[in-house]
Amino acid sequence: MSTALINTDDEQLEPTLQSILDQRSLRWIFVGGKGGVGKTTTSCSLAIQLAKVRRSVLLISTDPAHNLSDAFSQKFGKEARLVTGFENLSAMEIDPNGSIQELMGQADEGEGPAAGMGGMMQDLAFAIPGIDEAMSFAEVLKQVKSLSYETIVFDTAPTGHTLRFLQFPSVLEKALAKVSQLSTQFGPMLNGILGANGGLPNGANLSEMMEKLESVRETITEVNTQFKDENLTTFVCVCIPEFLSLYETERMIQELAGFHIDTHCIVVNQLLFPKRESECDQCNARRRMQKKYLKEIEELYEEFNVVKMPLLVEEVRGVDRLRTFSEMLITPYVPPAGGL
Amino acid sequence: MPSILVLVFILQLVIHLINTFGAVTINNILWRIYNQLPTPASKTVAGQRQLKKQLLKLKQELDATSSQNEFAKWAKLKRQHDKMLEQYEKSKSSLESTQKTFDSTISALRWLGTNGLRMLLQFWFQKQPMYWIPKGWVPYYAEWLLSFPRAPLGSVSIQVWSVACLAMITLVSDALVAAVALAVGINAQGDEIQAKEKGNGEPMTMSASTEKVKEL
Numbered sequence: 001m002s003t004a005l006i007n008t009d010d011e012q013l014e015p016t017l018q019s020i021l022d023q024r025s026l027r028w029i030f031v032g033g034k035g036g037v038g039k040t041t042t043s044c045s046l047a048i049q050l051a052k053v054r055r056s057v058l059l060i061s062t063d064p065a066h067n068l069s070d071a072f073s074q075k076f077g078k079e080a081r082l083v084t085g086f087e088n089l090s091a092m093e094i095d096p097n098g099s100i101q102e103l104m105g106q107a108d109e110g111e112g113p114a115a116g117m118g119g120m121m122q123d124l125a126f127a128i129p130g131i132d133e134a135m136s137f138a139e140v141l142k143q144v145k146s147l148s149y150e151t152i153v154f155d156t157a158p159t160g161h162t163l164r165f166l167q168f169p170s171v172l173e174k175a176l177a178k179v180s181q182l183s184t185q186f187g188p189m190l191n192g193i194l195g196a197n198g199g200l201p202n203g204a205n206l207s208e209m210m211e212k213l214e215s216v217r218e219t220i221t222e223v224n225t226q227f228k229d230e231n232l233t234t235f236v237c238v239c240i241p242e243f244l245s246l247y248e249t250e251r252m253i254q255e256l257a258g259f260h261i262d263t264h265c266i267v268v269n270q271l272l273f274p275k276r277e278s279e280c281d282q283c284n285a286r287r288r289m290q291k292k293y294l295k296e297i298e299e300l301y302e303e304f305n306v307v308k309m310p311l312l313v314e315e316v317r318g319v320d321r322l323r324t325f326s327e328m329l330i331t332p333y334v335p336p337a338g339g340l
Numbered sequence: 341m342p343s344i345l346v347l348v349f350i351l352q353l354v355i356h357l358i359n360t361f362g363a364v365t366i367n368n369i370l371w372r373i374y375n376q377l378p379t380p381a382s383k384t385v386a387g388q389r390q391l392k393k394q395l396l397k398l399k400q401e402l403d404a405t406s407s408q409n410e411f412a413k414w415a416k417l418k419r420q421h422d423k424m425l426e427q428y429e430k431s432k433s434s435l436e437s438t439q440k441t442f443d444s445t446i447s448a449l450r451w452l453g454t455n456g457l458r459m460l461l462q463f464w465f466q467k468q469p470m471y472w473i474p475k476g477w478v479p480y481y482a483e484w485l486l487s488f489p490r491a492p493l494g495s496v497s498i499q500v501w502s503v504a505c506l507a508m509i510t511l512v513s514d515a516l517v518a519a520v521a522l523a524v525g526i527n528a529q530g531d532e533i534q535a536k537e538k539g540n541g542e543p544m545t546m547s548a549s550t551e552k553v554k555e556l
Contacts, residue, residue, distance in 0.1 A: 243407070243408050243411070246411055247407070247411075250415045250418075254419065254422070293411065295412075296410070296411040296412040297412075299412035300411065300412040300415050300416065
């Protein structure tokens with residue numbers, strides 16, 4: 001059906017997220033944009049729609065300001081939990097900054113991926129920029145893999161943070177590759193200095209630690225290749241028709257292209273559709289401004305699916321409202337006739 | 341053997357000139373000449389110049405476009421600009437590395453052509469007299485010194501001839517530099533004096549003009 005729709009309109013791609021639903025191979029879907037443009041609402045809605053056509057869907061929030069609990073009016077934690085009213089939609093909230101402390105704590109108790117690194121070397125390893133977030137990311141991905149969800153939707157933190165997050169695998173891979181190269185080159189010498197059993201201060205073992213780092217690197221490399229595969233991963237940009245949001249979106253799209261991460265959907269949120277006889281000057285003025293930027297978006301992002309979502313009169317909270325809202329991602333909203 | 345005499349002199353002159361103008365300047369001049377020739381590097385240089393021109397034009401256009409009013413146009417220009425900038429940086433760095441290789445090659449060749457050649461000549465003709473001095477002109481120890489290290493006694497060795505050439509060239513060049521500096525200094529002083537005279541003259545003209553105004 002969707003292909004037919006595309007064929008009927010040569011100039012613009014269909015203004016829905018149907019293509020994401022249809023692309024069965026997609027495993028990771030990121031939803032990102034500037035703060036306050038409705039990322040969480042969009043990701044929740046997308047997850048709800050995906051749950052209709054996929055076996056199982058997991059919604060993960062990596063935003064330190066967790067909004068999933070708010071959106072669904074249900075408490076979520078670090079463990080995946082079913083959303084009430086769904087059989088195949090789960091959600092979890094992770095804190096990329098907080099989990100590193102936990103990781104360290106685990107290491108002290110002798111478990112988790114960082115276990116076995118002595119205190120000093122642990123500090124050294126965690127001094128590599130971005131390793132904390134990447135480690136927690138890797139940890140989450142490992143968990144997610146074992147849970148065997150068909151599709152995972154990431155509700156990411158505001159723009160800058162998102163990009164940093166996505167950049168980590170490559171940064172870290174480089175850093176770790178250097179470390180392991182050094183260790184193979186100087187390892188024997190170091191071991192010679194350190195003694196026959198290669199013991200480091202605090203009872204750590206050099207070769208063991210290097211093995212651990214190597215395994216972390218492998219996980220991250222795998223994640224990296226998965227994210228760069230357009231059949232597996234896509235990024236949905238959410239924006240509002242305003243200059244700054246548009247600017248950030250453009251920057252994000254260019255940066256994503258730099259990371260070779262596929263993106264072909266833009267959700268334009270919070271569109272105003274005043275009625276014909278509306279007396280609200282502010283609404284009409286805003287509508288005019290939004291129209292201007294909408295035109296620019298359509299001109300600039302010809303090869304994108306641009307989804308237009310209206311601003312509702314009520315807050316989109318709770319499963320029922322989200323369900324209604326999510327329908328508009330698939331069937332375009334028809335504004336009231338005769339409006340501006 | 342006059343040809344070797346002249347050759348040594350020319351060689352010393354060339355070495356002196358290179359030292360005076362500086363190896364870097366000469367390398368740069370040669371690089372510029374090299375880029376005028378139909379070489380692959382000259383193509384890159386031309387391409388880069390073109391790219392820089394386009395980049396500047398694009399930047400101007402970008403600055404002239406309002407990002408708020410024509411976002412789509414602005415963003416498209418920006419994409420183009422960023423892409424071109426990247427290309428430019430890439431070609432620039434590749435060109436720089438080419439220039440580095442060129443410089444090192446030229447330096448090596450220059451050394452071979454000057455100091456290398458000088459050493460070779462001095463080695464090759466060490467036993468050969470440059471010319472003979474009449475017997476009895478200078479005492480024995482001076483004769484020995486002039487033929488140092490291996491030329492036959494009573495002749496001038498190539499080493500001594502080189503040193504003599506160098507000394508002469510240095511003297512003449514110093515004298516020339518001093519003469520030029522003197523001439524330029526005198527000229528500058530003259531200009532200063534002229535300027536001062538002009539400065540003195542100015543109030544005169546001004547007063548004349550004020551007088552004119554008064555008359556009017």
